[in-house]
Amino acid sequence: MLANAPILNRLPVRETIVAGIVVVAIIGVIMAQGMTFGVRMMVEATCYAILALGFTIQWGYAGQLNAGVLGFLALGGYAAMAFSVPMNAAFWNTDLPQQLGWAIVRAVFYILIIIGVSQIHRLGVPKKVRTWATIIVAFILYMMMKSHFVPIASAIEREAQFIGGLGMHPLVGWLVGGLLAGVAGYFIGRICLGLRSDYLVIATLGIAEIIKAVMVNEEWLTRGTLTVSPIPWPVPGPGDIGFLAARSLYLTLTALVVLAIFLLLQRAYKAPWGRMIRSIRDNEISAAAMGKDINKRRLEIFVFGCILMGIGGAALTNFTSIFNAQGYLPLNHTFLILVMAILGGPGNNLGTILGAFLVYVIWVMSEPVALYVMQVVIYLGDMWFAWEPPGNIASRALQSRVFIIGLLITLILRFAPQGLMPEKVKHDT
Amino acid sequence: MNEFIFFINNVVISGAVAGSIYALGAIGITLIFSIMRFAHFAHADMMTFGAFMVFIFTAMFPGSGAALGIPTPILMLPIAMAITAVLAIGLDNAFYKPLRDKGVKPIVLVIASLGVTLMLQGIIRMFAGTSSRSLYIGERKEIYRLEVPMEGITRPIVITDPQIWLIIFAIVAVVALHFFLTRSRLGKAMRAMSDNPDLAEVSGINTRAVVMVTWVIAGALAAVAGTMLAMDVALQPQLSFFILLPIFAATIVGGVGQPYGAIAGGYLVGFVETLSVFNWSILLRPLQPMLPEALEVPRNLALVGTEYKIVVPFFILVVVLIWRPTGIFKGKVI
Numbered sequence A: 001m002l003a004n005a006p007i008l009n010r011l012p013v014r015e016t017i018v019a020g021i022v023v024v025a026i027i028g029v030i031m032a033q034g035m036t037f038g039v040r041m042m043v044e045a046t047c048y049a050i051l052a053l054g055f056t057i058q059w060g061y062a063g064q065l066n067a068g069v070l071g072f073l074a075l076g077g078y079a080a081m082a083f084s085v086p087m088n089a090a091f092w093n094t095d096l097p098q099q100l101g102w103a104i105v106r107a108v109f110y111i112l113i114i115i116g117v118s119q120i121h122r123l124g125v126p127k128k129v130r131t132w133a134t135i136i137v138a139f140i141l142y143m144m145m146k147s148h149f150v151p152i153a154s155a156i157e158r159e160a161q162f163i164g165g166l167g168m169h170p171l172v173g174w175l176v177g178g179l180l181a182g183v184a185g186y187f188i189g190r191i192c193l194g195l196r197s198d199y200l201v202i203a204t205l206g207i208a209e210i211i212k213a214v215m216v217n218e219e220w221l222t223r224g225t226l227t228v229s230p231i232p233w234p235v236p237g238p239g240d241i242g243f244l245a246a247r248s249l250y251l252t253l254t255a256l257v258v259l260a261i262f263l264l265l266q267r268a269y270k271a272p273w274g275r276m277i278r279s280i281r282d283n284e285i286s287a288a289a290m291g292k293d294i295n296k297r298r299l300e301i302f303v304f305g306c307i308l309m310g311i312g313g314a315a316l317t318n319f320t321s322i323f324n325a326q327g328y329l330p331l332n333h334t335f336l337i338l339v340m341a342i343l344g345g346p347g348n349n350l351g352t353i354l355g356a357f358l359v360y361v362i363w364v365m366s367e368p369v370a371l372y373v374m375q376v377v378i379y380l381g382d383m384w385f386a387w388e389p390p391g392n393i394a395s396r397a398l399q400s401r402v403f404i405i406g407l408l409i410t411l412i413l414r415f416a417p418q419g420l421m422p423e424k425v426k427h428d429t
Numbered sequence B: 001m002n003e004f005i006f007f008i009n010n011v012v013i014s015g016a017v018a019g020s021i022y023a024l025g026a027i028g029i030t031l032i033f034s035i036m037r038f039a040h041f042a043h044a045d046m047m048t049f050g051a052f053m054v055f056i057f058t059a060m061f062p063g064s065g066a067a068l069g070i071p072t073p074i075l076m077l078p079i080a081m082a083i084t085a086v087l088a089i090g091l092d093n094a095f096y097k098p099l100r101d102k103g104v105k106p107i108v109l110v111i112a113s114l115g116v117t118l119m120l121q122g123i124i125r126m127f128a129g130t131s132s133r134s135l136y137i138g139e140r141k142e143i144y145r146l147e148v149p150m151e152g153i154t155r156p157i158v159i160t161d162p163q164i165w166l167i168i169f170a171i172v173a174v175v176a177l178h179f180f181l182t183r184s185r186l187g188k189a190m191r192a193m194s195d196n197p198d199l200a201e202v203s204g205i206n207t208r209a210v211v212m213v214t215w216v217i218a219g220a221l222a223a224v225a226g227t228m229l230a231m232d233v234a235l236q237p238q239l240s241f242f243i244l245l246p247i248f249a250a251t252i253v254g255g256v257g258q259p260y261g262a263i264a265g266g267y268l269v270g271f272v273e274t275l276s277v278f279n280w281s282i283l284l285r286p287l288q289p290m291l292p293e294a295l296e297v298p299r300n301l302a303l304v305g306t307e308y309k310i311v312v313p314f315f316i317l318v319v320v321l322i323w324r325p326t327g328i329f330k331g332k333v334i
Helices: A002-008 A013-033 A035-061 A069-084 A096-118 A127-160 A170-192 A197-217 A243-270 A272-282 A284-289 A294-320 A330-344 A349-385 A393-415 B002-036 B043-060 B072-102 B106-128 B161-183 B185-195 B197-202 B207-232 B237-254 B259-277 B281-290 B311-323
Strands: B143-146 B157-160
Touching: A013 A035, A013 A349, A035 A069, A035 A243, A035 A272, A035 A294, A035 A330, A035 A349, A069 A170, A069 A197, A069 A294, A069 A330, A096 A127, A170 A197, A170 A294, A170 B311, A197 B106, A197 B237, A197 B311, A243 A272, A243 A294, A243 A349, A272 A284, A272 A294, A284 A294, A330 A349, A330 A393, A330 B106, A349 A393, A393 B072, A393 B106, B002 B043, B002 B157, B002 B161, B002 B185, B002 B207, B002 B237, B002 B259, B002 B281, B043 B072, B043 B106, B043 B207, B043 B237, B072 B106, B072 B207, B106 B237, B143 B161, B157 B161, B161 B185, B161 B207, B161 B259, B185 B197, B185 B207, B197 B207, B207 B237, B237 B259, B237 B311, B259 B311
Parallel strands: none
Antiparallel strands: B143 B157
């Protein structure tokens, strides 16, 4: 940690070197690809830094592996879209909003009935009867709920394409996105955090696929495969003040968000709360013996991480200005972030941010490099063996990145498990 | 009664097919879990890899199965099983064993297996592209239509060639595994090691051999499951992410570390999946004349649409984790 350096009485050599590499890499990209491209890459890198910070507090602070960053990211992205896109007059001018509202009221009523039935054991009904009664009632009401929603959803799709946005300031969407992701994380965490850590990986992987499936298929809500664009920016857009200026403003905004999160996390890390979290991670039993509520703290940190992922996802989706549910891919939106965090140093916030920048630069540049290497291979193959390359060579070259990311993960784990900047735990003597 | 035949075709047969595939995958995962104590996420990609090997050999010698009267992919399956088993041992030596020797937490091995997943997927995609392919090259997928000699039934029961093979393979694999685990020395050593690795090592069991055998079984079964899936549907590199969740759900439902539990869990998940996407109103419609006028059978009574099939294993997983985290067969590790 930077702030620890004076106490340890030494210069932060490692930090300076890593930061230097990142700066040189960014300057290199700007020189090669131009300023507007460079700024775009930096905006995306800061968005990824938010996501990686969310990941690192889950994995580095608490040892929870979240393999479904994609899902929380997509929730954030959806909120950013839903709150900032203008209202859809074709939807609000019909009686569909009223019908939808009634359907929601009914759904809430049904859920209350189910909850009520699940509590009848308090009235003296045997527990077994209660369980079966709850299952049957829930089943029937679920089917009824479905039969209410399906015609309304298809009517919306037919008449108005989708329900549209709320036309609010995009930053509202960012916050709500964080909140949505946090709520999703709360339910997953409630189920899995008391169990083996592997179960969380499976469950998060599953919830991410489900969130994506809902966003692709519920066209009335998200416009599905048709995608929604443009999403207005929280800062003046490129149409008003030009590409470079607009992107720079956006970069300022995301950089401020990263800075704020970083400072808060540093404070929390050094505060008694951070010490408690680390003690739970490093020795669960002794932490429990000290009277810490382990599952509650774990849930706290998991939800907190998910909130950051939601905000990061909102910032990222908002920047690309298009909401495309099918564009959320496990490779780009889960494993890339995993690499950033474990390369930068899990549990080290500065390391994670630098790792995010470094990995993102490599990721962005890997596309032209992979294509170039492929062309060289084709050229040599053609020259030496008169080899006929298959047609879709460009798309295959990009698939090699999947392999590279996987290799990177296994190599880091084996040779640098602490990452470039290991977490430094200060010991009082 | 045609509705009943429809039910058999769409639920009994496809449930058995999906269940067999999940069971074959889940056995491997549960064995790895019980011996090495980590969730092996690269398993689904080992399945795709096995299917891909079959595809390569079938493409090299098309039609060679005709001499024996079996589909060529089935003829090539043993080769693919051997290659996948070797791959599994190689992956262990290259990526998991060094980490295990360092004594890392199981969750680090999980991350490593996620990395291996991406590597395998990358290799398959680089060579095969992302399009889907059929394993039947120059051959016809036999479809059997069994007429049911009963009055009022006009539709046949439809079952395809790969589905029959799959069910045969699943039964053979389960019986062989049972005898291996209960009769052979190595199988008993495996059970001992899953119960208590330290005690097993102290009592002179060659733990290295046990680990290797585990990978061989897991790899070979993964190749079978992947090939059967690819023969039944098509070979797609991105299939693995969708099959991962049902397989893990099956493993956990059956109780982690319990091979028989994995089989039961596989069929449970397979049947629940097909039952949930089945449109029940087809079965209820013949009863319409008996019902009162006001009660009309809706057109669609499927629990979830096919696009949300992935929700079913997740739901099962959540239910099991809440009510019985050890699974039906009381798995050891929670």
